[in-house]
Amino acid sequence: MNTVADARKITVVTECAECPVSAKNPAHWRLDFPILKERVHGKQLIYLDNGATTQKPEVVIAAEVAYYKHFNSNIHRGVHALSQKATEAFEDARVKVQHLLNARHAEEIIFTRGTTEAINLVAQSYARPRLQPGDEIILSTMEHHANIVPWQMVCAQTGAAIKIVPINDDGEFIFDEYLRLLGPRTRLVGIVHVSNALGTVNPVKEIIRAAHAHGVPVLVDGAQAVAHAKVNVQELDCDFYAFSGHKLYGPTGVGVLFGKRALLEEMPPYQGGGDMIRSVTFEKTEYNVLPYKFEAGTPNIAGAIALGAAIDYVTQIGFDAIGGHEHDLLEYATAQVSDVPGLRLIGTAARKAAILSFVMDGAHPHDIGTILDHQGVAVRAGHHCAMPLMQRFGVPATVRASLALYNDRDDVDALIAGLHKVKELFG
Amino acid sequence: MMGDLRELYQEVIFDHYKKPRNFHKLQGADCCADGNNPLCGDRFTVYLKLKDDRIADVSFQGCGCAISTASASLMTEVLKGKTVADAEHLFQGFHAMVTDTGVSFHPELGKLEVLGGVREFPARVKCATLAWHTLNAALRGQGSVSTE
Numbered sequence: 248m249n250t251v252a253d254a255r256k257i258t259v260v261t262e263c264a265e266c267p268v269s270a271k272n273p274a275h276w277r278l279d280f281p282i283l284k285e286r287v288h289g290k291q292l293i294y295l296d297n298g299a300t301t302q303k304p305e306v307v308i309a310a311e312v313a314y315y316k317h318f319n320s321n322i323h324r325g326v327h328a329l330s331q332k333a334t335e336a337f338e339d340a341r342v343k344v345q346h347l348l349n350a351r352h353a354e355e356i357i358f359t360r361g362t363t364e365a366i367n368l369v370a371q372s373y374a375r376p377r378l379q380p381g382d383e384i385i386l387s388t389m390e391h392h393a394n395i396v397p398w399q400m401v402c403a404q405t406g407a408a409i410k411i412v413p414i415n416d417d418g419e420f421i422f423d424e425y426l427r428l429l430g431p432r433t434r435l436v437g438i439v440h441v442s443n444a445l446g447t448v449n450p451v452k453e454i455i456r457a458a459h460a461h462g463v464p465v466l467v468d469g470a471q472a473v474a475h476a477k478v479n480v481q482e483l484d485c486d487f488y489a490f491s492g493h494k495l496y497g498p499t500g501v502g503v504l505f506g507k508r509a510l511l512e513e514m515p516p517y518q519g520g521g522d523m524i525r526s527v528t529f530e531k532t533e534y535n536v537l538p539y540k541f542e543a544g545t546p547n548i549a550g551a552i553a554l555g556a557a558i559d560y561v562t563q564i565g566f567d568a569i570g571g572h573e574h575d576l577l578e579y580a581t582a583q584v585s586d587v588p589g590l591r592l593i594g595t596a597a598r599k600a601a602i603l604s605f606v607m608d609g610a611h612p613h614d615i616g617t618i619l620d621h622q623g624v625a626v627r628a629g630h631h632c633a634m635p636l637m638q639r640f641g642v643p644a645t646v647r648a649s650l651a652l653y654n655d656r657d658d659v660d661a662l663i664a665g666l667h668k669v670k671e672l673f674g
Numbered sequence: 675m676m677g678d679l680r681e682l683y684q685e686v687i688f689d690h691y692k693k694p695r696n697f698h699k700l701q702g703a704d705c706c707a708d709g710n711n712p713l714c715g716d717r718f719t720v721y722l723k724l725k726d727d728r729i730a731d732v733s734f735q736g737c738g739c740a741i742s743t744a745s746a747s748l749m750t751e752v753l754k755g756k757t758v759a760d761a762e763h764l765f766q767g768f769h770a771m772v773t774d775t776g777v778s779f780h781p782e783l784g785k786l787e788v789l790g791g792v793r794e795f796p797a798r799v800k801c802a803t804l805a806w807h808t809l810n811a812a813l814r815g816q817g818s819v820s821t822e
Contacts, residue, residue, distance in 0.1 A: 611739035643715030
């Protein structure tokens, strides 16, 4: 029984004890995530629902706990030591986000509740005052509802209209159709960086360049992108970039809107309240400067600080290492699922992030989800908040396995074994 | 593990999933309703033909998972010839069976008993009850119902 593999395992543990964030070896990364030791239905948890939310490494959990245990207090107002420490940690987190996105200025980073709130902020604060009847907003077929509904709301408020860039059968953005839609009435382009339901990586840089040629700003929904690749907002030249902390190994309830400073400065506040003002009288209120103008009320302080810890974590490993590992795993998983009889992948773009969306003959995604769950394999089954996209592919729902840095080939093998069980049950 | 799943996915369920009964649009239906579960995309239409206070005929159409399809199919079989009051009574009995682990079996549910395994799978209760909520909407003259 004492095999080479066992010996290797022991070495790994020793190395990790010395180096908790073992940046070099993907096999070490999963040890940083305590939840991955959990058992579900008596089976080892195999977590493949990272598109919905990622698990949190110990350092992120510790950062949130440390705030509440040692310096919980409100920010930007206290004269006492704890408040100063909390303010410092909160503002440090902002700088970490700035560096993560390579934003030019820290005040271009607005903390929100998540991607959804960030997009709503732009829709209401940037778009609404500018839109006129007949104006157009361009979106794509593969948008998440979070990048559809806020625009529908602002269109209903202003009389503007939404134009949709179609996708091809592989789930790729059709650039020629986009160029046809871009025109003198276009006021804004909203595009998802990585599709949550298909994994397609969109050519956002080219999309932005084409929009800018028409003087049109672009909002990028980066919810599914930030955990998988280095995002550089200056290189992309995007006007707005939104993401959620919890899909980047951080906590729920905190997210980010990046906006170019010149645009943010022109925009009115999104919500009114404390912290976003400089002075208030009942006659007139003077708003605070960026970024506080957009951060009314006490924010998710612990969440922002822990998001900062998550950014430190992924930065230490490095996006080259994460991307390389996930790409290898995606290739392996794609080959493995393709061998399952009757399985059809939905989303086969040439440039893809580590997401596998699929349907199977004779078995509904919901049933597949239940059977996989019973083997400890957590996947998402449903429309993935992208109902127009499901319609495009003529399916009511798909099964989605979405990978993260801590997943490995064993996880993929467990998924495949689960799919064979589905076959066994459903025939 | 497979034991538990076999409780949920009994042969009768597969049979009704693969060959749903009364699976067509009912010509001359007196009432119908659409039911959908937006979370998983399941969507059914239930058609009813009433004679006096009795369900003379009932059928359904649509698309759903094994649990929701089998439940709809079995429901149409059980309902034929029942009074509207019976149907409502059956719905209550069925709902109790799939949600309450302490409930004793309601004899008139007949073959619907095979869906009793759903009570161990709370995430699937909405699948099992979708057709029933749709039936209810049809009987009450509501055009559509959503179980989200």
